[in-house]
Amino acid sequence: xxxxTTNLDSSIVMRKSNVLLIFLVSMIFGFYACSSSTVVExxxxxxxxxxxxxxxxxxxxxPDPRVGLGAGLFDAEEAIWNLNLIxxxxxxxxxxxxxNSDLAFKDNYVFQGNYNGVIVWDVSNPRSPELVVDYxxxxxxxxxSVYGNLLFISGEGFGGRIDCGTEGVEERVSEERLxxxxxxxxxxxxxxxxxxxxxxxxxxHTHSVLKDPNDxxxxxxxxxxxxxVRPEEELPGCVNALPxxxxxxxxxxxxxxxxxxxxxxxxxxxxxxxxFEDLEAAPTHGLAxxxxxxxxxxxxxxxxxxxLGGQPRVLPDRFVSQxxxxxxxxxxxxxxxxxxADSAALREQLPDMIAQMFGGGDDEADNRGPNQCHDxxxxxxxGLAGGACEGYGLLLDISDPANPTRIDAVADSNFSYWxxxxxxxxxxxxxxxxxxxxxxxxxxxETDPMEWGANAIFTINNGxxxxxxxxxxxxxxxxxxxxxxxxxxxxxxxxxxxxxQSWYQGGISIxxxxxxxxxxxxxxxxxxxxxxxxxxxxxxxxxxxxxxMIVNSEIARGLDIFTLEPSPYLTQNEIDAANTVxxxxxxxxxxxxxxxxxxxxxxKAYVDQLDRDNGLSDADIAxxxxxxxxxxxxxxxxxxxxxxxxxxxxxxxxxQSEKVRTLAQTLRDLATM
Amino acid sequence: MDLSKMINHSFSVITKxxxxxxxxxxxxxxxxxxxxxxxxxxxTQAASTETAGxxxxxxxxxxxxxxxxxxxxxxxxxxxxxxxxxAHHSQALIMSGLAPxxxxxxxxxxxxxxxxxxxKDEIKLMQTWLRDREQPVPEVHIDGLKMMIHGLGDHxxxxxxxxxxxxxxxxxxxxxxxxxxxxxxxxxxxxxxEHHKGAVHMVTELFNTDGATxxxxxxxxxxxxxxxQRTEIARMQLMLDNMTASx
Numbered sequence: 054x055x056x057x058t059t060n061l062d063s064s065i066v067m068r069k070s071n072v073l074l075i076f077l078v079s080m081i082f083g084f085y086a087c088s089s090s091t092v093v094e095x096x097x098x099x100x101x102x103x104x105x106x107x108x109x110x111x112x113x114x115x116p117d118p119r120v121g122l123g124a125g126l127f128d129a130e131e132a133i134w135n136l137n138l139i140x141x142x143x144x145x146x147x148x149x150x151x152x153n154s155d156l157a158f159k160d161n162y163v164f165q166g167n168y169n170g171v172i173v174w175d176v177s178n179p180r181s182p183e184l185v186v187d188y189x190x191x192x193x194x195x196x197x198s199v200y201g202n203l204l205f206i207s208g209e210g211f212g213g214r215i216d217c218g219t220e221g222v223e224e225r226v227s228e229e230r231l232x233x234x235x236x237x238x239x240x241x242x243x244x245x246x247x248x249x250x251x252x253x254x255x256x257x258h259t260h261s262v263l264k265d266p267n268d269x270x271x272x273x274x275x276x277x278x279x280x281x282v283r284p285e286e287e288l289p290g291c292v293n294a295l296p297x298x299x300x301x302x303x304x305x306x307x308x309x310x311x312x313x314x315x316x317x318x319x320x321x322x323x324x325x326x327x328x329f330e331d332l333e334a335a336p337t338h339g340l341a342x343x344x345x346x347x348x349x350x351x352x353x354x355x356x357x358x359x360x361l362g363g364q365p366r367v368l369p370d371r372f373v374s375q376x377x378x379x380x381x382x383x384x385x386x387x388x389x390x391x392x393x394a395d396s397a398a399l400r401e402q403l404p405d406m407i408a409q410m411f412g413g414g415d416d417e418a419d420n421r422g423p424n425q426c427h428d429x430x431x432x433x434x435x436g437l438a439g440g441a442c443e444g445y446g447l448l449l450d451i452s453d454p455a456n457p458t459r460i461d462a463v464a465d466s467n468f469s470y471w472x473x474x475x476x477x478x479x480x481x482x483x484x485x486x487x488x489x490x491x492x493x494x495x496x497x498x499e500t501d502p503m504e505w506g507a508n509a510i511f512t513i514n515n516g517x518x519x520x521x522x523x524x525x526x527x528x529x530x531x532x533x534x535x536x537x538x539x540x541x542x543x544x545x546x547x548x549x550x551x552x553x554q555s556w557y558q559g560g561i562s563i564x565x566x567x568x569x570x571x572x573x574x575x576x577x578x579x580x581x582x583x584x585x586x587x588x589x590x591x592x593x594x595x596x597x598x599x600x601x602m603i604v605n606s607e608i609a610r611g612l613d614i615f616t617l618e619p620s621p622y623l624t625q626n627e628i629d630a631a632n633t634v635x636x637x638x639x640x641x642x643x644x645x646x647x648x649x650x651x652x653x654x655x656x657k658a659y660v661d662q663l664d665r666d667n668g669l670s671d672a673d674i675a676x677x678x679x680x681x682x683x684x685x686x687x688x689x690x691x692x693x694x695x696x697x698x699x700x701x702x703x704x705x706x707x708x709q710s711e712k713v714r715t716l717a718q719t720l721r722d723l724a725t726m
Numbered sequence: 727m728d729l730s731k732m733i734n735h736s737f738s739v740i741t742k743x744x745x746x747x748x749x750x751x752x753x754x755x756x757x758x759x760x761x762x763x764x765x766x767x768x769x770t771q772a773a774s775t776e777t778a779g780x781x782x783x784x785x786x787x788x789x790x791x792x793x794x795x796x797x798x799x800x801x802x803x804x805x806x807x808x809x810x811x812x813a814h815h816s817q818a819l820i821m822s823g824l825a826p827x828x829x830x831x832x833x834x835x836x837x838x839x840x841x842x843x844x845x846k847d848e849i850k851l852m853q854t855w856l857r858d859r860e861q862p863v864p865e866v867h868i869d870g871l872k873m874m875i876h877g878l879g880d881h882x883x884x885x886x887x888x889x890x891x892x893x894x895x896x897x898x899x900x901x902x903x904x905x906x907x908x909x910x911x912x913x914x915x916x917x918x919x920e921h922h923k924g925a926v927h928m929v930t931e932l933f934n935t936d937g938a939t940x941x942x943x944x945x946x947x948x949x950x951x952x953x954x955q956r957t958e959i960a961r962m963q964l965m966l967d968n969m970t971a972s973x
Contacts, residue, residue, distance in 0.1 A: 126789055127775075127782040143785050146778035150792030152942075168942065184777050193942065210945050211933075221799075225936045279953050281933045443957040464964075466836060469844070470957055489840075491950030494847045505840065587854055589793075609789070611777070 099678040105665035106621035108565055108573045119528035119560065119577065124585030126609060135563070135576035135620045136603070139180050143611045145187035148172060152590065155196040155259070155540065156606045157204075158599045158639040162242055164204060165606055166195035170217070171206060172612075173242060179602045179614045185243050190217035192231060198262045198640040200272050201314055204237040204245060209256035209280050217247070226287040232256030234274060234310060236317050249318040251310050254291035256280050261429045261438075261642035265454040270315070273323075273454045276308040277426045307426055309455055324455050359403055368403075376406060427488070428473035432480065434646035439474025439483050446471050446485040446511070448518055463511065463518045467504040473540060477550045478647050482569050483518065484510045484552070486538035493590060497536035497559045499529040506537040508554075510569045521569035526559045533582040533589070534558030540595035544603075544617070545634040545647040546627050547655055548662050548712055551575070553603055558582060558592030561605055561615075565622070575622040583609050599639050601632040624661040629654035651722040653685045659716040668709030673700060681720075690724035697721050796942060797858050803938040805861050807928060807948065808852045809878065814890055814925055815845040815852075816866045816873050821894070821902060821918060823868075829907040833965060834914055841918070841958075848951065855943055871899050892924015908969070915966040922955040922962070 118132035127143070144153060147169060154166035163182070165172040173186035192208030199205070212221035213231040222230045233253040238246040255278030263273040282293040292301045309324040352358045357368040368376075377391050380399045386392060391399075426442035431451060438457060440447035446468075448461040465487075472488035489506035490496050496506035507525035511518040530536045534557070541554030541561075549567045556562055560579030566572040583591035591609035605613040619625040633652050636645060649655050660681065664674045680696045683689070697720040704713040780788065818841055824830075825838035849866065856863045865877040894902070894917055905913045929952040932938050939945040 126786050141775050143775055143777045143780075143782070146780065146788065149778070149785055150789040150796070181774075193945070210939075210942070212940055212942075221940050223937045223940065225934060280949055281930055281952070284934070443953070444961050464961070466833060466961075469840065470954060490844060490847060491946070491954065493851065493946055493950065494844070496847075501843065505843075588851065611775070 099682040100675075101624060101626070101661060101664075101678075103619055103621055103624060105624055105661045107665055107667075108568065108571065108622065111573050111575060111622055113527075113574065117528045119530075119579040121531075122579060122581030124533070124582040126583055126591075129581035129583070131578070131580050132560075133578045135618045135623065136578050136615045137618050138578065139614050139616055140182055141607075141611060141613045142174065142182050142184070145172060145184055147187060147189050150609075152193070153594060153606050153608050153611065154194045155595050155641050156597060156604060157197040157199045157641065158597070158604075158636065159199045159239075159242070160637065163599075163604055163612070164197045164199060165612060166197040166206065168193045168195055168210075169219070171195060171197060171204070171245070173245075174612060176602065176604070176614065179616075182612060182614065186245060188245055189219065190235070190247070191219055191221075192235070194258060196257075196259045196641070198260060198274075198642070199239070199638050200262050200264065200312075200640075202238055202240045203272075203312065203314070203317055204239045205260060205262060205274060206235040206237070207257035207260050207276075208232055208235060209258045209278065213256075215250060226284050228287075230283075230287065232278075232280070232283060232288075234260060234276065234320075236312070236320060238317065249320050251320050251322065252288050253278060253308050253322065254282050254288060255425070256283070259428055259642065261431050262640055263431045263433060263451065263454045263643070266433060268454075270313060272312050272314060274310040274312060274320075275429050275431070275457070276310060277429060278308075279425050279427065307429070307457075309457075311455065326457055357400065357403060373399075376403070427471065428642055430474040430476065430642050430644055432476050432644040432646070435476070435480040437476065437480060439476060439485065441471035441473050441485055443471060444468070446474065446483075446509070446518065448483070448513065448516065460516045461518050463520065465509055465520065467502075467507075467523070468509060469505065472538065473642075475541065475543065475552060476644055477566075478543065478545075480513065482510060482512050482521075482550065482566070484508050484524075484566060486540075486554075488539065489537050490535075492537055492539065492557060493535050493588075495530060495532050495534055495536055495558075495588065497526055497528075497530040497534070497556065498532060508538050508572075510566055510572065512569055522572060524564060524566065524572035526556045526562050527574055528559065528577070528579065530559050531582055533584060533587060535588065535590060535592060539593070540597075540641055542597040542639075542641075543644075543647070544598040545631045545649070546623065547630050547649045547658055548715070549627075551623070553596050553598055555593035555596045555605070557594070557608070561593050561596045561603075563617075573622075575620065576617065578605075578613075578615065580610075595641060597639060597641065598631070600635050624658070626654055626657035626661050630658035651719060651726060653681060653723065656681055656716060656719045656723060659712060659719060663707075663709055663712060663716065666709055666712075668707050668712055669700065669703060673703065677716075684723070690726075693720045693724040697724075800859055800941040800944060801935075801937045803932060803935045804941055804944045805856065805859070807932045807938070808856055808944070809862075809864055810890055811925065811928060811951070812849050812852050812864045812866065813873070813875055814893065814921075814928065815849050816868065816875070817893055817899075818845050818918070818921055819866075820868055820871060820873060820899065821914065821921070824903055824910070825914065828903070828905060828910040830914065831908070831911050834911045837958075837962070837965075838914070844954065848947070851947060855947065871896070871903055890924060891927045892921040894921065912966065912969055915962045915969070919959055919962050919966070922959045925955050926952050926959070 114134060122132060123130040144167065148167045151167055151169040157164040161175055161177040163174040163176050165174065168191060170188045170190040174182040175185045176182045192213030193210035194207060196207040197204065208231045214222060214229050215231045231250055234251045234257050235247065236249040238248045253276050257276045258279045259277050261275045263275065265273065282291050285291050290301065292299045294302055306325045308322050309326065310320055311323040312320040351367045357373050359368050377395060377399055380395050380402065381391055384395055384398060386395055426440045428441045430439045432438065433451065436450060436452040438449040438451045440449050444464055446463045447459055449457045450460050451457050468487040469489035470487060472486045475484045486508050487506055503525045504523050507523040509523055510521045512521055536557050536559035539555040539557060541552055544551045544553055549565060551563065551565050553561060553563045560577060562574055563576035564572050564574045583589040594606045594608050596603060596605040603615040607613055617623060617628045619628055630649060633650050633654055634647055639645065660674060660677045663669045677696055680692045684692045697717040700713050701717045704710040707713045822838035822841045825835050830838065853863050862878045864875045867874045867876065898917060902913050902917060929948045932948055939948055
């Protein structure tokens with residue numbers, strides 16, 4: 054019998070089956086045994102090496118080994134679950150002891166920002182990354198992005214110099230200072246050429262690169278700056294006054310830089326949209342569930358509930374009697390006792406009455422909303438962006454890249470500082486992170502609430518964001534470990550939302566948020582504190598999946614590369630299917646639409662998921678596994694069509710009908726290959 | 727790039743290196759927790775972590791040396807800012823500490839709890855910043871509405887805190903401590919907005935001073951305080967507007 058070619062060895066084992074299954078398999082594949090030269094033996098069936106388990110049955114190691122890890126810079130204790138750490142590299146000498154920041158990827162290169170410049174690694178062999186560039190050019194935060202032959206680096210702090218000098222800038226006003234965007238030509242990755250600067254009023258804390266699908270000559274860079282406005286003497290046109298006092302104010306806006314790909318030195322700010330203006334009063338989705346319950350109770354008891362400032366409120370009796378009086382007058386009821394019709398009329402008219410009374414129309418001019426965004430995640434294929442902007446999460450329409458407009462905004466009373474956003478691949482969900490304390494504080498102690506410094510998951514329904522749940526690193530960290538939700542990316546597992554995310558010294562956490570109400574952790578890695586005697590900055594700044602690797606930028610320790618270890622919660626087949634996805638490049642704030650090429654791994658991943666979620670009977674799952682296995686080894690494709698027809702008939706009655714149909718289509722696609 | 731093939735291909739080489747590095751680098755192999763459920767990262771040592779031709783011990787020495795030298799780049803203005811902000815934050819702790827007993831709404835209680843959590847941590851961070859730079863470290867003692875700052879030596883012993891922008895006068899603090907329920911909420915939001923605005927003002931002043939916050943840690947502390955408090959001011963303003971609207 055032919056052996057499977059790739060990772061199948063580890064993912065399945067052959068074993069004797071029970072009589073019923075043999076019977077079933079023979080019934081279904083009877084034709085197949087007769088028509089094929091390489092047959093799967095009827096007495097065997099294919100079973101996964103690790104049986105998939107439901108997300109409700111995840112059993113993490115207990116007690117959590119991340120609690121109480123010993124400290125050390127390069128020799129801290131470590132805990133790891135369902136991951137393999139395949140390599141780690143210390144920073145180059147000039148960058149040791151200086152903060153490593155964000156990552157960008159192009160081909161086989163990893164660009165790692167550092168407050169002292171940029172480091173480039175060749176990861177052709179991920180078990181042994183090679184340093185190819187250590188470009189000394191200090192600026193905080195040195196967040197990096199790539200597009201085509203260009204590399205972009207953010208500069209925010211006062212010490213960044215146009216000439217890349219390490220001496221900093223002392224004076225309040227100086228021609229030497231760079232606060233904004235540095236642009237490099239990386240046609241030859243190993244010899245970056247510094248080609249342009251775009252100076253901005255508040256510098257660039259981070260940035261996002263947007264490629265307009267309809268414009269191949271330019272890219273757009275959205276600048277987010279959170280530092281104070283620089284003096285007008287240093288950069289003309291920078292106005293620190295409020296927009297009411299001076300319409301040219303640098304506050305309450307983002308900046309959009311247009312970069313001509315062939316002439317990057319002509320890059321310039323083309324728009325400074327005020328996407329924050331006139332935001333609705335911050336609605337809370339329920340700061341206290343108890344408050345909401347109280348309102349519901351009142352509503353059921355017949356109270357009049359109105360929306361005020363975005364929140365439901367029980368209308369006080371004195372208002373009710375006054376408004377009811379008006380309604381009764383309208384209805385010609387002079388008895389003094391309201392009828393059911395009066396009540397109904399009041400209920401109907403109430404929203405308008407409230408709007409008239411409290412209007413807000415006049416007040417809104419004063420409501421400028423947030424001052425800036427931290428991150429803006431651009432997802433051009435669906436025309437949306439998620440803006441994490443101080444006290445708000447914004448949903449933006451970016452179909453016109455130079456003119457982003459706001460579609461929706463949410464606020465959350467448990468959220469301190471909206472930091473970044475990640476969409477589900479289909480754009481039906483979005484997750485925001487709260488970088489409470491700015492990343493330098495220990496916000497994962499046992500006493501810190503699980504809703505603070507966490508992720509918030511929203512579903513997007515008709516352009517509106519609805520809150521679903523929070524996710525926070527479940528392992529309490531020590532007082533010496535800065536820890537809060539930070540950057541991450543989707544792992545392209547088909548049919549699921551799986552995220553890998555940085556939690557600074559809380560390490561990295563991988564979790565499933567397919568069910569937006571029940572995010573569940575399925576893998577992690579953590580080190581003990583950098584310093585066991587006082588707080589020292591360290592931990593994972595950002596971690597992203599890139600072409601089969603999970604690459605981690607460790608603030609103090611350097612670069613780590615992980616691969617996924619199969620588990621009941623993420624099978625080898627699912628990992629293999631994820632690894633069929635390949636990006637040419639990846640930026641932290643640009644989300645690519647993931648498309649899975651047709652492959653046996655993809656079909657097998659769906660089968661594992663249907664097994665996990667009881668989407669088909671055990672017998673159907675067994676036939677699918679056996680059939681796919683034999684088709685893959687014999688290249689006989691008729692069996693695939695048979696399987697597809699069989700399960701299509703069962704899709705209607707399955708709890709996972711959509712996935713059953715997707716699998717059927719995948720099997721048909723495989724048959725045509 | 728086909729990762730699985732690459733890994734398989736290099737596996738035999740890696741194994742040899744692993745054995746070799748365990749022999750040679752056994753002493754620096756990472757300490758790992760022992761747990762039946764936990765995969766320990768012994769494979770970490772498979773390939774060299776070295777980048778600059780330095781051993782981990784030399785690397786670590788360089789790391790702490792560079793952290794130390796980064797701490798030498800501060801000014802008197804940075805020190806004044808940290809010292810002043812510790813006192814400023816301490817008054818926020820006093821104000822917020824009143825919320826549970828004065829019948830604040832659950833919204834205001836949540837806000838107050840978060841202010842306490844955040845500003846206590848920031849005080850610790852600023853104290854560490856001063857200690858690391860061998861500057862006098864103010865220790866805060868809170869007794870009811872009274873706040874005493876020790877540890878600054880004779881010159882600073884009697885600094886007048888109410889001179890700082892946004893600080894409440896003793897009378898205002900007294901007024902707040904006597905307010906209950908909705909009146910407390912209203913007054914708390916009003917005073918805390920002023921208090922936060924004061925902190926933002928202090929950061930802005932600092933940023934506008936020659937040579938200040940060139941220290942990376944100072945820039946970060948000041949920047950985070952500014953951003954967090956500005957965000958919180960907007961939130962409190964909306965809470966206050968909503969209160970006014972519903973009355």
